[in-house]
Amino acid sequence: MDRRTSIKxxxxxxxxxxxxAQHAARADSAPTARGYxxxxxxxxxxxxxxxxxxxxxxxxxxxxxxxxxxxxxADEHSPSASSVGVVEFIDEWxxxxxxxxxxxxxxxxxxxxxxxxxxARRFGKGFSDLTATEQHGICDDICxxxxxxxxxxxxxxxxxxxxxxxxxxxxxxxxxDLSYIGNVPLASFDGPPPELLKKLNL
Amino acid sequence: MPFVTPKSQQDxxxxxxxxxxxxxxxxxxxxxxxxxxxxxxxxGRRYSPETETPMFQTPxxxxxxxxxxxQKPFGFYDATVDGGWEVPGEPYxxxxxxxxGRFDWWxxxxxxxxxxxxxxxxxxxxxxxxxPRSRDGLGFDWPIxxxxxxxxxxxxxxxxxxxxxxxxxxxxxxxxxxxxxxPPKPLVSDLLVAQRAKRLGIPVIPGxxxxxxxPLDFRSSPARLHPGNVTAQKILAEDMRAxxxxxxxxxxxxxxxxxxxxxxxxxxxxxxLASGNLDITTDAMVYEVTLGRDGRANGVSFFDRxxxxxxxxxxxxxxxxxxxxxxxxxxxxxxxxxxxxxLANSSGRLGRYLMDTVGSSVSGQxxxxxxxxxxxxxxxxxxxxYVPWWLYRDQHAGKLGFARGYHIEFGGGKRMPGFGTxxxxxxxxxxxxxVKFKQDVRRYYGSFxxxxxxxxxxxxxxxxxxxxxxxxxxxxxxxxxxxxxxxxHELRQAAHMQRTFAAIIDSMDGRxxxxxxxxxxxxxxxxxxxIHEVGGAIMGSDPGTSVTNQWCQTWDVPNLFxxxxxxxxxxxxxxxTLTIMALAWRAADHIxxxxxxxxx
Numbered sequence: 031m032d033r034r035t036s037i038k039x040x041x042x043x044x045x046x047x048x049x050x051a052q053h054a055a056r057a058d059s060a061p062t063a064r065g066y067x068x069x070x071x072x073x074x075x076x077x078x079x080x081x082x083x084x085x086x087x088x089x090x091x092x093x094x095x096x097x098x099x100x101x102x103x104a105d106e107h108s109p110s111a112s113s114v115g116v117v118e119f120i121d122e123w124x125x126x127x128x129x130x131x132x133x134x135x136x137x138x139x140x141x142x143x144x145x146x147x148x149x150a151r152r153f154g155k156g157f158s159d160l161t162a163t164e165q166h167g168i169c170d171d172i173c174x175x176x177x178x179x180x181x182x183x184x185x186x187x188x189x190x191x192x193x194x195x196x197x198x199x200x201x202x203x204x205x206x207d208l209s210y211i212g213n214v215p216l217a218s219f220d221g222p223p224p225e226l227l228k229k230l231n232l
Numbered sequence: 233m234p235f236v237t238p239k240s241q242q243d244x245x246x247x248x249x250x251x252x253x254x255x256x257x258x259x260x261x262x263x264x265x266x267x268x269x270x271x272x273x274x275x276g277r278r279y280s281p282e283t284e285t286p287m288f289q290t291p292x293x294x295x296x297x298x299x300x301x302x303q304k305p306f307g308f309y310d311a312t313v314d315g316g317w318e319v320p321g322e323p324y325x326x327x328x329x330x331x332x333g334r335f336d337w338w339x340x341x342x343x344x345x346x347x348x349x350x351x352x353x354x355x356x357x358x359x360x361x362x363x364p365r366s367r368d369g370l371g372f373d374w375p376i377x378x379x380x381x382x383x384x385x386x387x388x389x390x391x392x393x394x395x396x397x398x399x400x401x402x403x404x405x406x407x408x409x410x411x412x413x414x415p416p417k418p419l420v421s422d423l424l425v426a427q428r429a430k431r432l433g434i435p436v437i438p439g440x441x442x443x444x445x446x447p448l449d450f451r452s453s454p455a456r457l458h459p460g461n462v463t464a465q466k467i468l469a470e471d472m473r474a475x476x477x478x479x480x481x482x483x484x485x486x487x488x489x490x491x492x493x494x495x496x497x498x499x500x501x502x503x504x505l506a507s508g509n510l511d512i513t514t515d516a517m518v519y520e521v522t523l524g525r526d527g528r529a530n531g532v533s534f535f536d537r538x539x540x541x542x543x544x545x546x547x548x549x550x551x552x553x554x555x556x557x558x559x560x561x562x563x564x565x566x567x568x569x570x571x572x573x574x575l576a577n578s579s580g581r582l583g584r585y586l587m588d589t590v591g592s593s594v595s596g597q598x599x600x601x602x603x604x605x606x607x608x609x610x611x612x613x614x615x616x617x618y619v620p621w622w623l624y625r626d627q628h629a630g631k632l633g634f635a636r637g638y639h640i641e642f643g644g645g646k647r648m649p650g651f652g653t654x655x656x657x658x659x660x661x662x663x664x665x666x667v668k669f670k671q672d673v674r675r676y677y678g679s680f681x682x683x684x685x686x687x688x689x690x691x692x693x694x695x696x697x698x699x700x701x702x703x704x705x706x707x708x709x710x711x712x713x714x715x716x717x718x719x720x721h722e723l724r725q726a727a728h729m730q731r732t733f734a735a736i737i738d739s740m741d742g743r744x745x746x747x748x749x750x751x752x753x754x755x756x757x758x759x760x761x762x763i764h765e766v767g768g769a770i771m772g773s774d775p776g777t778s779v780t781n782q783w784c785q786t787w788d789v790p791n792l793f794x795x796x797x798x799x800x801x802x803x804x805x806x807x808x809t810l811t812i813m814a815l816a817w818r819a820a821d822h823i824x825x826x827x828x829x830x831x832x
Contacts, residue, residue, distance in 0.1 A: 066295055068303045068314045069277070072286040072486075081295045101665045108670070119297060128301045166666075174663030188658055191665060195654030195673060200291040200298070205649055207670070208677045212610035213288055213648055215479035219611050221417030226607075230600065232423040 064127045078115070078122035085125040086117075093142050093158050094120055100169055101194045108207040116197035123193055134189060141186025148183070235278060236271075236511045238536050238543040245271040245511070245547040246827065248532055250518045250562065253345025255553035255796035257496030257504075258388070258813040262820035264509035265464040268827065271545055273516040273534055275554070276314055276341030281348065281497050285311065285489040287482045291650055299651040307650075311348035311487035311495075315340030317760070321706035325713040332753055335586070335695070335716040336760035337557055343514055344497035345555065346763070347809070349485045352442040352493050353615055353641070354394045355806035356385045358403030364690075364802045368635045370721075371690045372585075372801040375773040375782040378405060384814035386411050390453045391468075392494040392813070393475070395612070396440030404620045410452075413445045416478075416612040421601060421644030421681050426617060428739035434732070435622050439615035439641075440810075442494035443484065448472040464507070471503040483648075484613045516543070519709045521550055521566045521575055521792060529575075529792040532562075535707045549791045549823055549832050553816065556797040557586070557697055560768035561712050563794075564699045574699075576786035581779055582769055583697045586714070587803035589764035590638060590687035591757035592726040596737035596744050597660060601644065601679040609645030609678070618642070621805055634724035638687030638805045640732070646678035653677065659745045683736065685729030688805045689722050691767055695759070716759040723752030730755045764808050766797035784819035791832050795819050 066081045078084060086094060095112040098120070102111035111117075124135040142157075145168065149157040153164055160168075169187065171178060178184035198204045249260045252274040260270050286309045291298035294308040301308075305316040314320070317336040328334050340346040359378040364371050382405065388394075389411040397415055398406035415438035418426070426436035450472035458464035475498070476490035484493050491498040504510040515537035522544070524530040531546035552559035560583050566575035574582050621637030654673040661672045694717035699710045730748040737744060749755040772778025775787035780799050786792045795816035797808050826832040 065301065065303050066308075068316070068320060070295075070304075070308070072284065072289070072309055075293045076295045102670060103666055105667050105670055107674075115292075123296060126296060126301075128296075128303075130299075130301070131296075169665060173665050175658060176663075187665075188663075191658075191669070192655035195669075196297055196299070196651040199649040199653040199673065200651060202290075202292070204653075205290075208646070208649055208653070208674060209606035210646060210649055211606050212608045212646070213290065213481050214608075215481055216608070219416055219478075219480040222420045222423075222607060222609075226420065226605065227423065230420065230424070232420065232427060 078118040082122075082125055082127060084118070084121040086121045089156075089158070090139070090142055091117060091121065093145065096158055096165070097145075097190060098194045098197075100165060101191050102198050108203045111194050111198045114198065114201045114203050116194055119197035120190075120193050134193075137186050137189055141183060141190060144180075144183045144186065234505050234510070234512060236513055238513060238516070238545075241271060241511060241513060241545055242269070243546075245269050245545070247271070247549045247551060247823065248273065248545055248547040249551045249553055250532060250559070251345065251553035251555065251796065252343050252501070252512070253347045253496050253553070253555065253796075254809050254812045255816045256551075257344065257347065257500030258816040259551050259553050259795050259820050260510055261500040261504045262817045263824065264504040264507045265458060265467070266461065266824050268509060268824060270504075270510050271547060272510060272512045273518050273532065273545065274343050274512065274514045275517045275537070276343060276345070276514065278514045279313055279343040279348065279497060281311070281344075281487040281491070281495060282489050285487040287486065287489050290648070297651040306349060306485060309483070309486045311485060312340050312346070313342035315342065315346070322711070323703055323705060324711050325700045325703055327713060327715050331758050332718065333716050334758050334760075335588070335714040336758060337712070337714065337765070338760060338763045339555065339558070343512070344495050344501070347494065347496040348487045350809060351615070351807070352484050353807040354389070354392075354396075354440045354442045354810040355639070356405045356407070357381070357804050357806055357811050358405050360403045361802060361804035361806065364636070370635055372770065372772065374801045375771055380782070381811070381814050381818065384818045385810065387457055387817055388810060388813045390449070390457055392442050392499050393444045393448050394440055394442050394810070395438070395445045397438040399437045401435070401437070401620055402624055410449065412440070415439065416445055416616050418616045419609050419611060419645045420604065420607070421598070422617045424598070424600065424740055425642055425681065425736065429619065429736050432735055432739055433622070434619055434736065436617050436619055439618040441612065441615050443612050444475060444477045444492045445612065447477055448475060467503050467506045471506065475499070478612055480612065481610045482613075513545075517707060517709075518554065518562055519565055519707070521552070521562060523566075523568055523570065523575070523789070527570065527789065529789050540707075548827070549793065551793045551795055551819075551823075552798075553794075553796045556766050556768050556800075557712060559794050559796055559798045560697060561699070563769065565710055571788070576769070576779055576788045576792060578788050579776055579779060581777060584693075585691035585767040585770050586695045586697055586716075586765060587689045587691050587767045587800070588759050589762040589803065589805070589807075590689050590722045590725050590729075591684065591762040592729040592755045593682065593684040593757075594730065594733045594737075594744055594748065595680050595682045596733070596740070596742040597676065598644070598679055598681055598737075598740050598742040600740065601681075602675050604646075604678060607646055607678075609647065611645070614643045615641055632724075632728065634721040634728065636688035636690060636721065636725070636805070638685045638725060638729055640683055640685055640729070642681055642683045644678070644681035649677070656745070681737075681740075681742070683733040685726070685733070686762065686805050686807065687722070687725045687729065689803050690719060691770070691802065692717060692719055697768060718753075718756060718759070723756060725752070726756035727752040764803065766800035766803050766808050769794045769798035770801045771799040772801060783822040784815060785822070793819055793823065
């Protein structure tokens with residue numbers, strides 16, 4: 031994080047309430063000085079970086095993009111996560127002045143550090159400079175929390191996968207990938223097709 | 233008339249209504265349509281669902297993909313303005329931070345209050361629910377029975393529009409003919425739950441929600457609701473015609489710009505304003521009911537949020553409808569020589585017997601629902617079907633170990649992908665990533681069914697609110713301090729919910745990410761989190777043990793009424809909003825009658 035962004039982020043973060051104060055004995059009432067507030071315009075279109083500054087450094091952004099695309103690569107159904115703005119979303123998430131983001135931010139940044147250190151240990155290079163096979167080799171070791179021996183790294187990978195999925199499936203291409211066909215006005219709601227119900231014995 | 237500032241308020245109103253949600257909206261509607269001049273005071277800002285509702289906005293257009301934050305606790309697009317379990321500048325005090333002893337207080341500071349975002353579930357109390365003490369010796373009986381409120385349930389359903397069906401079940405009353413709109417078609421997941429639960433002896437029937445599945449009967453309902461009042465009939469008929477039928481998309485919690493569901497701002501307030509009898513002042517934070525020398529209420533004091541100045545308003549009658557705890561707070565803060573412990577508190581019961589709903593939930597993954605063809609399952613946004621409480625006989629035989637019942641709300645289907653889609657499925661995928669992960673998300677999307685139990689809490693001596701001696705809000709108004717305790721009845725009920733969910737999920741050959749909590753204390757949601765808080769100024773037949781009589785009229789001050797959830801003497805499993813409206817309408821009719829007789 032460069033100094034300028036770092037200061038911007040620190041200002042945003044310090045004005046927000048600390049993690050525990052949200053449930054403090056005396057409900058604190060100062061905390062909305064930052065964030066989008068309790069009465070944002072719901073009809074506006076928001077882009078990452080507008081409500082609060084993004085904070086990934088260029089190397090972090092590069093690593094973030096490589097990782098989102100390892101998790102959600104392009105296939106015959108849809109493009110990759112990074113091509114539809116998921117890196118910007120994850121940057122927005124870890125930069126946000128809210129408790130969930132403040133909880134996740136160190137997990138993500140420490141996870142990036144761990145990936146680079148592990149890449150250096152195994153291959154003598156940063157994670158972003160590894161071959162796809164080498165990258166997958168590391169991810170294979172941390173992709174399942176129930177069996178991984180690197181517990182913190184596996185926890186990071188699980189979180190990062192959740193964020194990537196949340197960022198991706200909320201986009202138009204993500205909705206299309208899941209064949210979601212709602213959110214359109216209908217004159218009537220006719221229920222599921224009878225032949226499907228018959229097939230399911232319902 | 234309509235929206236007025238403190239300066240442009242008139243000198244003489246018949247009634248002041250504090251609050252604009254289900255209780256305030258219904259009170260004002262019933263009074264104004266029958267000719268009373270009403271001033272409504274709302275603490276929050278003016279709000280217009282027609283122009284402010286994000287109907288078809290998708291999560292990618294919102295910050296953080298629309299995820300919930302403390303500033304928007306139900307997600308970015310939830311209708312709530314300036315609300316949540318924390319409201320800036322308006323603190324409250326908890327005496328415990330432990331899950332078992334905490335109470336979190338939800339508020340919404342906006343015209344229409346929480347009706348703008350609520351779940352729209354509209355269930356009637358049954359005959360048992362008004363006489364719980366007579367049945368099992370616990371809690372309190374209401375001073376009224378189902379037959380007293382039944383005509384008002386009919387009226388509210390006709391006015392706001394509720395879908396559902398009459399199933400002739402024990403303690404789940406039928407509506408009068410013509411009151412209910414047809415229920416929407418069930419989803420695949422609804423039918424699966426219905427089929428399998430039935431094999432376990434668990435009934436699954438159409439839900440009741442305040443959503444228009446067909447146009448309201450604007451030809452005959454106005455005459456049923458306002459007999460002999462041609463003006464009111466005409467206004468209501470016109471307004472009913474202006475409401476659109478559900479378009480089978482967009483979450484109701486965002487509000488509805490086409491007025492297809494009930495919110496006070498789209499259903500109660502427009503005809504009340506059209507009557508010419510309603511003035512509304514928003515940004516008016518009421519903190520005190522003022523008394524005249526005759527011991528009667530003569531008005532209220534409030535802070536104008538736009539100027540920060542203290543203001544007064546006067547009327548013949550004062551109705552508090554500010555939400556259960558806020559109405560109690562106003563009364564507790566209205567101290568005088570005559571009422572040193574708070575107005576209308578000669579019984580000492582003001583603030584006592586706060587209740588919320590017992591809540592517990594789980595999600596099941598159902599292999600039968602995997603990889604179904606594309607389906608539009610937005611439907612009516614949920615609760616097409618539900619499970620009413622069914623174990624009356626076992627309970628009566630002493631087999632359950634707890635008193636009172638719960639119903640189950642459930643929902644599945646291929647809903648609009650959100651921030652949580654594809655998240656938290658490691659237990660199913662073994663940690664896949666890459667192309668395999670994309671295949672897995674496609675496979676599991678739409679295969680989950682969520683179950684939520686909603687049960688009755690029995691009032692107890694350890695759950696109450698009072699004024700904190702030190703803490704004040706940003707206007708200097710003393711704030712509430714909450715005490716909370718569940719009894720064994722609620723904890724055992726929550727554990728029973730979990731066993732039922734597990735049995736239903738099992739009957740569908742489904743699975744959950746972990747074992748169901750067997751400990752009720754672990755299963756139960758913290759107090760206040762279901763946002764069904766009622767009590768605090770309970771009604772009764774004895775002035776020594778209750779705050780109001782059966783007409784929501786305080787025993788101590790004859791022209792002071794409380795028409796929100798504060799008067800509930802019990803909190804049946806049925807979501808309280810419909811009953812709040814029925815009680816408020818009944819109280820309004822009583823007030824009109826007394827005003828005609830010059831008694832008020």
